[in-house]
Amino acid sequence: MTNPVLVEVTRANVVESRHRGAVAVVDAAGGVLLALGEVDRPIFPRSAIKGLQALPLVESGAADRFGLGDRELALAQASHHGEAMHVATARRMLAAAGLHEGCLECGPQWPKRMRDQAVLQRMGGGPTRIHNNCSGKHAGFLCAAVAFGHDPAGYVKPDHPTMREVVAAMAAVTGAPHLEAARGVDGCSIPTFAIPLKDLARGFARFATGEGLGPERARAARRLRAAAAAAPEMVAGTGGHCTLVMELLGAAAFVKVGAEGVYTAALPDLGLGVALKIDDGASRAAETAVGAVLESLLGIGEADPRHERMMALVRPKVTSRNGEVVGETRPSADFSAALRAAGR
Numbered sequence: 001m002t003n004p005v006l007v008e009v010t011r012a013n014v015v016e017s018r019h020r021g022a023v024a025v026v027d028a029a030g031g032v033l034l035a036l037g038e039v040d041r042p043i044f045p046r047s048a049i050k051g052l053q054a055l056p057l058v059e060s061g062a063a064d065r066f067g068l069g070d071r072e073l074a075l076a077q078a079s080h081h082g083e084a085m086h087v088a089t090a091r092r093m094l095a096a097a098g099l100h101e102g103c104l105e106c107g108p109q110w111p112k113r114m115r116d117q118a119v120l121q122r123m124g125g126g127p128t129r130i131h132n133n134c135s136g137k138h139a140g141f142l143c144a145a146v147a148f149g150h151d152p153a154g155y156v157k158p159d160h161p162t163m164r165e166v167v168a169a170m171a172a173v174t175g176a177p178h179l180e181a182a183r184g185v186d187g188c189s190i191p192t193f194a195i196p197l198k199d200l201a202r203g204f205a206r207f208a209t210g211e212g213l214g215p216e217r218a219r220a221a222r223r224l225r226a227a228a229a230a231a232p233e234m235v236a237g238t239g240g241h242c243t244l245v246m247e248l249l250g251a252a253a254f255v256k257v258g259a260e261g262v263y264t265a266a267l268p269d270l271g272l273g274v275a276l277k278i279d280d281g282a283s284r285a286a287e288t289a290v291g292a293v294l295e296s297l298l299g300i301g302e303a304d305p306r307h308e309r310m311m312a313l314v315r316p317k318v319t320s321r322n323g324e325v326v327g328e329t330r331p332s333a334d335f336s337a338a339l340r341a342a343g344r
Contacts, residue, residue, distance in 0.1 A: 003037035006278070006335045007285040011318065011327040018332075019285035021261065021278040023293065025342065026201040027271050028211035030175075034342040035198065036335070042182055042194035043277045048258030049200070050077045050137055051207055051224055051266070052173050056165045057140040058220035062147035066096035073227035074234035075136030079257065081237030082111030082131040084119075089234065090130055093139040097146045104129040105156045106138045106188040112237065134188035136234070141166065141190075156189045167191065173213065174203030187259065197275045200264060204273030208254070208266035225254045225266065241287045241313070245294070248309050253294055257283065263290040270297060284329055288314060292331040296339035 002020070009017040022037025032039075054076045057063055063073060071085075072093050080086040094100055109132040110117050120126060129135060138156075145152040145162040155162050158180075171178040176199035186192040205211075207225070210218025228235050232246035235256070245255045254266040261278030263286045274293050278285040291314035294300070300310045318327035331339070 001038050003279055004334060005332045006036070006276075007282075007288045007329060008332050009284070009318065009327065009329045016327065019261075019278050019280060019282050021276060021285065021289065022197055023274070023276040023289065023335075024198045024201040025272055025274050025293065025297070026198060026205055028202065028205040028209045028273075030202050032198065033272060034338065036338055039198040039201075040196050042196055043200075043262065044184060044186075044192050044194050044258075044260070045200055045264070045275075046186060046192060046258035046260060046262050047079045047134070048256050048262040048264040048275070049170060049203075050079070050256055051221075051228070051254060051264075052170050052203060053077075053137060053166050054140055054224055055169045055173070055217060055220050056148075056162070057144045058223055059169075059216055060144045060147040060165075062097070062140075062143040063223070065147055066093070066143055068093065068096070068143070070227040070230040071234050072136075073140075073224055074231040076140030077224060077228055077256065078136045078235045079133045079242075080136055080234065081113055081116070081240060082109070082133060083113065083116055083237050086136065086234065086237065087130050090135045090139045093136070093143055097143045099142050099146070099152065101128070101130040101135075103142055103152055104132070104135055104138050105154070106132040106134045109133060132188060138188065158183065158191045163191065167193070169217075170203070173206050173217075174199045176200070176203075197277055201273040201275035204254075204264050204266040204275065205271060206273070208268040208273055209271045211271075225268065226251065228254055241283075245291070245313060248306055248313075249294065249298070252298060255290060255294075257286065261286045263287070265290060265294065267294075267297060272297065284316075288316065288329045288331060289335070292335065292339060296336075296343050299343070 007019040024039040025034040176195035178193040182194040229251040236243040260281035265274035
């Protein structure tokens with residue numbers, strides 16, 4: 001099966017590039033509202049699953065024990081930019097658990113923005129673990145390890161008891177077996193498991209609604225979604241796509257990007273979860289595709305005051321070096337038609 005073209009990039013009136021992919025929109029019971037492409041094919045969710053990975057942080061009691069508020073819990077779900085606010089928050093999380101950044105096992109990484117890189121260079125430093133875009137998630141793992149009573153060392157390994165808790169939570173929420181044969185290593189050194197896109201979408205429908213999670217896990221999911229809605233700047237950062245979407249939509253949509261063209265969303269008011277994967281891994285296509293899904297499902301039409309800002313996310317302009325508009329990135333006509341049909 002060949003995945004359909006979901007996103008086109010134009011220059012003048014000519015389609016210059018096309019991005020194929022698959023999209024699943026599913027409810028908590030597994031009912032499929034929309035399935036385009038190979039939604040049963042296993043894919044690595046990468047960072048798009050961080051909301052589910054943070055569930056044990058709350059369930060373990062670590063969030064309450066260490067006084068973690070919205071900014072900390074949002075950062076625990078983040079692929080952040082390494083800005084000063086992100087670094088300071090990750091350090092607060094570690095300090096609250098009696099730990100330090102040397103305990104992080106995520107590897108060093110430069111901040112995303114050049115201005116933050118320049119600050120480090122002027123100080124004579126370089127990238128460190130605390131600047132890694134996953135340092136908030138890892139700080140959350142470490143806090144959970146302390147709360148569970150586990151030795152934090154080696155927490156990134158598949159056989160570490162804290163990581164087993166994280167993997168068990170992901171498997172339970174998505175309903176997809178997390179098999180050793182489908183296990184890889186993510187960029188931040190934790191295990192990542194290939195699961196079907198349809199199961200990933202169902203997991204985020206459960207994350208959105210609490211259905212099938214049990215009372216404690218459902219409360220944890222609500223708390224994590226509320227934290228991201230209250231502090232979206234912590235989930236990505238200045239100008240980050242996840243941040244821009246959640247600043248616009250608030251609690252109506254929890255969204256999270258993942259590497260290699262993956263995006264997920266939880267829509268609590270609709271009881272739906274969304275998961276998509278762009279075949280060639282292009283983030284520009286994943287951003288446009290998830291924007292198109294959100295615009296359609298949430299009914300953000302021209303009369304909606306959010307429409308103009310939403311369209312900037314759905315159909316971002318292609319510009320020259322001089323800033324002139326020369327094209328756009330847009331949903332394909334077939335994808336747009338499928339979304340309209342699903343929304344009827």
